[in-house]
Amino acid sequence: MRWSVGKMTTTRGAGLGNEVFPWAKAYLGAIAFDARLVDPPFLLNPRRYDRELDVGGIAATIRYLAVHSLPATTIDQPLLDTLGAIDYYDAMCALRARLGTKSGLILRHTTGMQNGYLAIRRARPFLRSRLLGTESALRHLASLPAVASGVVTVGLHIRGGDFDSQGQVTPGVFNATIPEAWYRDVLDSVHRELGLDRPLQVYVASNLPGERLADLLDLPGCSITLLSGSATEDLAVLASCDFIIPSISSYSLLAIFLSDAFYCWPQEHLNDTDGWLSIWGHESSSGGPPTTESIASQGPEAVLIVRGIPVQAHTPSWPRWLPDALAARALVRASSTDLCMYGVVRRAQ
Numbered sequence: 001m002r003w004s005v006g007k008m009t010t011t012r013g014a015g016l017g018n019e020v021f022p023w024a025k026a027y028l029g030a031i032a033f034d035a036r037l038v039d040p041p042f043l044l045n046p047r048r049y050d051r052e053l054d055v056g057g058i059a060a061t062i063r064y065l066a067v068h069s070l071p072a073t074t075i076d077q078p079l080l081d082t083l084g085a086i087d088y089y090d091a092m093c094a095l096r097a098r099l100g101t102k103s104g105l106i107l108r109h110t111t112g113m114q115n116g117y118l119a120i121r122r123a124r125p126f127l128r129s130r131l132l133g134t135e136s137a138l139r140h141l142a143s144l145p146a147v148a149s150g151v152v153t154v155g156l157h158i159r160g161g162d163f164d165s166q167g168q169v170t171p172g173v174f175n176a177t178i179p180e181a182w183y184r185d186v187l188d189s190v191h192r193e194l195g196l197d198r199p200l201q202v203y204v205a206s207n208l209p210g211e212r213l214a215d216l217l218d219l220p221g222c223s224i225t226l227l228s229g230s231a232t233e234d235l236a237v238l239a240s241c242d243f244i245i246p247s248i249s250s251y252s253l254l255a256i257f258l259s260d261a262f263y264c265w266p267q268e269h270l271n272d273t274d275g276w277l278s279i280w281g282h283e284s285s286s287g288g289p290p291t292t293e294s295i296a297s298q299g300p301e302a303v304l305i306v307r308g309i310p311v312q313a314h315t316p317s318w319p320r321w322l323p324d325a326l327a328a329r330a331l332v333r334a335s336s337t338d339l340c341m342y343g344v345v346r347r348a349q
Contacts, residue, residue, distance in 0.1 A: 002035035002105045003067050009111045013045030016231050017250025018111070020131070024123035025088055025109035029075065032092030033101055038067050052136050052230045072106035073099065077114055086290055088119040116280060117257045118290050128258050132236045140233035141240065144225070149334030151199050152326050154190065155238035157255065158183055158206035158213065159247035169248065169268040169313075172282030176248045178266060180208075180216055182313050186245050186264060188219055189316035194323050196221055203227055203241060205234040242329045256308075262325065267310040277310050 006022025013019075023040050030037040041061040042050035050057055075095070085091040092107075099105065131137070147153055159177065169176050191200055198221075205227045206213055217224050227234045235251070238244060239259035246252030248269055256263050271281030273295060281291045305321055335341035 001103060002033050002101065002107075003038055004030035004033060004035040004107045004109070005038040005064065005067050005072070006040060006109045007068070007111050008041065008044070013047060015047070015249075015251060016049060016131075016235070017252075017254040018113075019045070019049070020127055020254060021113055021120065022109050022111045024120040024127060025075070026107070027123050027126050028089040028120065029092045029107045029109055032089055032096050033105065033107060035105070035107065038064050041065065047231070049231065052134060052232045053130065054134055055130070067106060068108065070106055072108040074108045074110065076110045077112060080114065086115045086119060086293075087122065088115075089122045115290055117253070124257065128239075131232050131254075132239060132258060134232055136230060137232045137236040140229045141236055144237070147201050147333060148199075149336070150327070150330050151201050152194060152243065152330045153241040154187065154200055154202045155241035155244045155255065155261070156183060156187065156202060156204045156206070156217075157238060157244070157247050157249070157252045158204060158208060158216075159249050159251075160206060160208040169266050171269060171271040173269070174248055174250075176269070178247055179313070182266070183245060184216055184219070185314065186311055186316050187217065187222065189311075190243065190245075190318070191219065191221060193318045194326060198327070199223065201225070203237050205238055242326055262307055262309065262322070264309045264311040264316075267312045270310055 004026045006026040009018050009022065019040060019042075027037055029035065039055040039060055041064040042048070042053055042055060043057060043061045050060075073095075075092075079095075080091055083091040083094040085094055158180070169178060187200075187202065191198075194200070200222045202217065202222050202224050204213055204217065204224060208216075210226050213226055214224070227237055229237070231251075235255055235258070238252075238255040239261070241259070241261050244252070244256055244259065244261045244263040246256065246263060246265065248266065265279065267277065270277040270279060273281045273291065276291075276295045276298070278291045278294070283291070305325065306319075309319065309322070311317075332338075335343055337343045337345055339345065
């Protein structure tokens with residue numbers, strides 16, 4: 001028997017956006033080594049994610065603590081650097097070639113976010129299943145009113161003033177509070193770009209009081225739903241939207257990673273490397289290996305459509321293709337033109 005286990009983020013527990021990294025790494029390690037995955041001890045997290053994730057109960061916690069206490073091969077950054085792979089699964093396959101698959105091998109994966117979601121992208125289906133596919137998350141989604149054809153859905157994650165920063169958004173600084181007016185300006189600007197006659201269904205996940213949000217987001221033509229579910233329930237709603245307006249937080253990034261949505265990002269937070277904007281370009285003077293490779297891969301022609309869109313404070317502006325792209329996403333939800341939903345389409349001429 002071989003085991004793959006992630007280290008606890010902290011003894012005090014961390015938010016879901018940070019907790020998924022050692023979990024995803026342990027999963028990819030388990031696949032590469034044909035080992036048994038040990039789920040995180042969510043019972044020990046003060047946020048009690050075990051109650052909504054159906055993992056991390058007493059038996060699972062005892063198993064985690066037992067396996068974690070045994071001698072193990074620790075997959076830290078110095079070891080990863082010797083494996084020469086950005087993709088974490090590829091790195092684990094290289095490590096397997098080096099270590100073999102002897103019985104009793106224990107892999108202990110550290111909590112770092114080196115190479116971010118790019119490194120754990122092969123764990124995306126796993127995380128979607130475990131985070132968005134829980135009974136409570138599925139019930140939460142099913143209980144929401146059906147969205148009519150042509151209505152664009154927008155997910156807002158507004159992180160209130162529990163971060164250290166006081167509205168100073170600068171490159172490379174995370175957990176920074178975005179001024180509340182930014183969210184209203186961006187949402188209003190998106191609506192105007194789409195056309196004020198097009199209704200928006202806006203889902204808001206926030207730690208701010210409901211009455212404060214109601215005043216902030218009182219915009220004509222926008223139907224506002226204030227989410228009040230658990231972390232995974234609200235995450236599932238955000239990830240289901242056509243467009244995501246985030247906070248500068250790991251929770252917003254997790255929703256974006258698990259979704260197929262278009263999204264925006266505060267331009268003031270992005271790093272500028274010779275005109276190329278990136279979230280993690282601050283990792284080295286050249287932007288870090290993944291950012292450097294992404295820049296090198298760009299051709300001379302302009303990229304026509306991107307998923308993440310930088311947006312400036314006070315004067316948001318949008319690429320010309322965005323309204324049509326969002327409108328198309330909204331229109332394909334129409335059951336009347338979906339053959340498997342008793343819909344109809346015209347015969348090709």
